[in-house]
Amino acid sequence: MKRIHFFLLLSLVVLGSCSVNSNSENYSEETIEKAKASVESYIINNYQNIESVEFQESPSAPMGRLVLEGTVNKKATFNIGVNDDFTVGSIGMGEGFPEPKEECKEQSCDYEVGK
Incomplete structure (x- = not known):
């Protein structure tokens, strides 16, 4: 019985700490807009046939x-992690995401950061 109480309490503590951490960062509108500009520039400069x-x-x-x-292009999803300096840190691409430009396959092409 004590073991069940221990695991229940442990589970509640773990779940509670996860929800606190996920909302711990509040970003200003300026920060979000700079991040969006960097991400958009990254996508446009590194991938083919970007319409939107x-x-x-x-x-x-x-x-x-x-x-x-x-x-x-109104169909392929993405999620992009942005570093503190507004550079792209990681990218997850959904099905149908455009192919990288030939010159950007080995190394990311230049893009405007945080403007």
């Missing part, structure tokens, strides 16, 4: 890192 880049309304901050989600 749209963002979801509210960014997330799992583990304290700003993550922007959206769509490219």
Whole structure:
């Protein structure tokens, strides 16, 4: 019986700490707009046939890192982790995301950061 109480209490503590951490970062509108500009520039400069880049309304901050989600060309989804200096740190691409430009396959091409 004590073991069940211990695991229940442990589970509640772990779940509670996860929800506190996920909302611990509040980013200003200026920060979000700079991050969006960097992400849009990154996508346009590194991928083929980009017609549009749209963002979801509210960014997330799992583990304290700003993550922007959206769509490219109104169909392919993405989520991009943005570093503190507004550079792109990681990218997750959904099905149908455009192919990288030939010159950007080995190394990311230049893009405007935080403007």
